Amino acid sequence: MMKGKGLKRLILIVALLALIVPAVSVAYTVNSMAINPSSGALTPGTTVDLSYTVQEPSGQSTTNDLVMYTQLGSPQWSYIIYVNGNPTAPTQSQSKTLTISGFLLTYKSSDDVSIGVTLSGVAPTVTQTSNQTLVQIYEDDSNGNQIGTPYTQTAMVVNTNDITTAISNANTQLSQLKTDIDEKSALGIDTSAAEAQYNTAQSQITQAQALPSSSYTDALNAITTATTSITNGETLLDKAWAESEIATAQGPVNNVDALIAYFQGNSSTANDPRLSTVITEREIAVSYISSANDFVTNGNYASARSKAEQAYTEANQSYNDALTFQAAVEATWNPFAGLGSVGSIFSSSVLVIVVGVVAVVLIIVGIIIYRKRSRWDELG
Structure with missing residues (x-):
């Protein structure tokens, strides 16, 4: 009986809860x-x-x-x-x-x-x-x-002003890239890679300008491509500039290398302390060039240019010292070398005189020999 009453009570409670809780x-x-x-x-x-x-x-x-x-x-x-x-x-x-x-x-x-x-x-x-x-x-x-x-x-x-503004900003950036390309080209820097990026950006901007406003997403994608190309163009231009500076610094290094080879091939100058100074300066310049190349590899073109400038200064100093050393060596056999250009002119004049005297002497000796032979012929 208790179990039956408990079951009925449970059913009644569930039924009441069903009435109270709303349906989901x-x-x-x-x-x-x-x-x-x-x-x-x-x-x-x-x-x-x-x-x-x-x-x-x-x-x-x-x-x-x-x-x-x-x-x-x-x-x-x-x-x-x-x-x-x-x-x-x-x-x-x-x-x-x-x-x-x-x-x-x-x-x-x-x-x-x-x-x-x-x-x-x-x-x-x-x-x-x-x-x-x-x-x-x-x-x-x-x-x-x-x-x-x-x-x-x-x-x-x-908002149609958004795309208009984006196109205007892209054109401004493109114009700056063109100015930078022209400046570097005038300095003899290779700008071909940057010019290719410029052409791509210009094409994308033109495409964006031609699209209807309903093609906003396409126009925005074109402008995004254009600005990316402009950024790439400036980067490539910066790289070309750095590489040009490095090549410029290599010039005096090559010049001094030729003089060093000459001095090292001459026994009288191979062990001269002045040559050691020239070589040391040259090695410092080469180390700067190596650092500059490393900066280029890492994309740090401003630092690359800075190192290239240091390399050029050091290489130029080495070359000038090598020229001074060469002049001093030449002075040992040319007493007029210390007079500079005047000495060179005077030395050349003396050389001409000496050659002239030798020529006159040879002519006189030739005449004397000729006359003696002629006299012998007459005596039969």
Whole structure:
């Protein structure tokens, strides 16, 4: 008996709880969503048309309101409630938020209830290009609280000034790249790689300018490609500049190498302390060039140019010291070498005189020999 009474009490409690706890609503589903235009960015003022069906959960009735919202301007809503395929009279609205009362949607749980909706409006004016809500659909309970996750359709609406500004900025950057290319070209720097990037950027900007505003994404992609090419062009130009500075520094190194080889091949100068100074300066210059090349490899072109300038200064010093050493060596066999250009001229004059004297002597000796032979011939 006690067990039977306990079971009856448990059944009664469960039944009471069923009456107290409200049924959980199953969310509406959105079907057959059609949007025109179906793709691409929208320009403010563009007409947008939507049509779709909202299906009420099967097997139950509901008292929740169905709420629909749009950011389109001048919205025109029209909806028809279908009960088991039978339509009610259409209802229109021109507000941004359309609410269909749960009372209008409450039928027997066995009934099939759906709502056919059409919406027409225009893309709104925006201060910056951004996604705007074409339609958002959700349920509100009797207290006005949103239930579940809203169903949302958005589209990008273009602020046409954005693309105009982007094109203008890209053209400004392109013009600066052209100026930089011309400056470096005038210095004899190879600008071919940078020029290729310039041509790519110019082509992309031209393409962006020709696209309609509805092709905002394509235009923006073209501008992005253009600005990337401009950045690459400036980088390549910077690299070419650094490489040119390194090549310039290599010039006096090559010159001094030739003199060092000459001095090392001469026994009288091979071990001269002055040659050691020249070689040390040359080695320092070469180490700077090596560092400059490392900076180029690592993409640090400003540091590469700085090292190349140091290399040029040191290499030039080495070369000038080598020339001074050479002049001193030549002075040991040319007593006029210390007089500079005047000494060179004087030395050349003396050489001419010496050659002339030797020539005269040879002529006189030749005449004497000729006469002696002639006299011998006469004596027979």
